Amino acid sequence: MAKDGSEMGINTRLAHSGNNPRDYFGFVNPPVVHASTVLYPDAASMAARSQKYTYGTRGTPTTDALALAVDALEGSAGTIVVPSGLAAVTIPLLTFVSAGDHLLLVDSVYHPTRNFADTMLKRLGVEVEYYDPHVGAGIAALIKPNTKVVFTESPASNTFEVQDIPAIAKAARAAGAIVMMDNTWATPLYFKPLDHGVDISIHAATKYPAGHSDVVLGTVSANEACWKQLYEGFCTLGCCSGPDDVYQVLRGLRTMGVRLEHHQKSALAIAAWLEGQPGVARVLHPALPSHPDYALWKRDFCGSSGIFSVVLEGGGQRQQHAFLDALKIFGLGYSWGGYESLAVPVFLGDRKIAKGPYDGPLIRLQIGLEDVEDLKADIMRGLEAATAI
Numbered sequence: 001m002a003k004d005g006s007e008m009g010i011n012t013r014l015a016h017s018g019n020n021p022r023d024y025f026g027f028v029n030p031p032v033v034h035a036s037t038v039l040y041p042d043a044a045s046m047a048a049r050s051q052k053y054t055y056g057t058r059g060t061p062t063t064d065a066l067a068l069a070v071d072a073l074e075g076s077a078g079t080i081v082v083p084s085g086l087a088a089v090t091i092p093l094l095t096f097v098s099a100g101d102h103l104l105l106v107d108s109v110y111h112p113t114r115n116f117a118d119t120m121l122k123r124l125g126v127e128v129e130y131y132d133p134h135v136g137a138g139i140a141a142l143i144k145p146n147t148k149v150v151f152t153e154s155p156a157s158n159t160f161e162v163q164d165i166p167a168i169a170k171a172a173r174a175a176g177a178i179v180m181m182d183n184t185w186a187t188p189l190y191f192k193p194l195d196h197g198v199d200i201s202i203h204a205a206t207k208y209p210a211g212h213s214d215v216v217l218g219t220v221s222a223n224e225a226c227w228k229q230l231y232e233g234f235c236t237l238g239c240c241s242g243p244d245d246v247y248q249v250l251r252g253l254r255t256m257g258v259r260l261e262h263h264q265k266s267a268l269a270i271a272a273w274l275e276g277q278p279g280v281a282r283v284l285h286p287a288l289p290s291h292p293d294y295a296l297w298k299r300d301f302c303g304s305s306g307i308f309s310v311v312l313e314g315g316g317q318r319q320q321h322a323f324l325d326a327l328k329i330f331g332l333g334y335s336w337g338g339y340e341s342l343a344v345p346v347f348l349g350d351r352k353i354a355k356g357p358y359d360g361p362l363i364r365l366q367i368g369l370e371d372v373e374d375l376k377a378d379i380m381r382g383l384e385a386a387t388a389i
């Protein structure tokens with residue numbers, strides 16, 4: 001079931017998209033093809049490269065299975081599979097921007113995306129400008145004749161502002177700029193960027209698609225207009241991924257729907273409970289009615305995932321560290337989307353626009369698949385430690 005079946009339920013599509021078992025003796029999973037060389041039957045077909053697979057870097061039945069499954073979810077013309085979520089950001093940017101181009105980046109972007117733009121893209125002569133995540137249709141005023149790409153990420157990394165993607169896409173398209181979106185938080189299950197006017201949808205498949213904190217991978221999906229250039233850029237850069245990792249992500253995708261439902265339910269229950277706890281100033285979760293962007297989230301998204309942030313009531317780094325050090329179930333570790341709960345201190349020192357003010361330090365929580373009551377008890381330990389100072 002590739003690139004069709006969109007009328008079926010999401011879990012049905014997750015279970016059956018990508019490979020066709022009949023292509024490989026009826027086995028339900030695709031083969032894990034370890035490949036560099038692909039043989040050609042004769043010199044003429046070799047010269048013309050006139051066969052489906054030509055070399056290991058350009059795609060295999062394993063990468064195709066994942067790419068087609070992601071296309072079925074995104075509604076995209078094509079998907080490339082790359083070695084990390086960060087590569088899923090850098091490869092399309094390198095492919096589409098040139099020296100002298102202007103890039104508009106949301107200020108609340110994932111920090112390594114910002115670092116890539118501020119170092120490598122600037123060195124290559126790209127003009128980088130940051131904009132407010134709440135800019136909406138106001139992006140039109142920032143677009144210049146040389147604006148090539150408007151890069152979005154919604155909700156924001158760590159602070160979870162929701163962007164008005166349809167309004168931004170409309171203004172960008174009218175000006176001939178390409179819109180890219182890091183959609184890792186929602187996954188294509190809860191937000192479909194291409195349906196809202198985005199040209200290129202980016203995912204750190206490391207998170208919910210992989211789901212078990214043991215694989216690093218990224219996917220980039222393009223609409224018809226951008227697909228050819230994206231695929232050429234991918235082949236030019238040689239950024240293919242190892243087949244075992246690709247297989248692991250396809251395996252993870254099969255259960256992503258049921259895992260996400262659990263993450264969603266637990267995260268919302270904990271976020272709502274946290275709003276009433278002593279020592280908490282605010283909870284930054286866009287699916288809470290108290291969130292300033294709740295109406296926008298409700299209009300465009302059809303679900304919420306498992307990470308959000310909590311703002312402590314006053315204090316600074318000492319309180320933040322006391323909270324983190326008191327946790328027994330939540331691990332202190334980067335990344336998210338796995339089965340286990342994690343907590344990280346939030347640093348907003350790189351921001352130019354979307355930096356608060358907030359009443360106290362921020363902590364980002366990734367709510368895993370553990371039992372909610374156990375996680376609440378752990379968070380209570382953190383809050384008590386922070387307020388005891």
Ligand SMILES: Cc1ncc(COP(=O)(O)O)c(C=O)c1O
Nearest residue numbers: 084085086110184204206217335
């Ligand atoms: C929003 C977002 N995009 C991209 C990435 C990068 O993913 P990876 O860790 O696979 O490089 C992350 C990682 O935390 C992320 O949070």
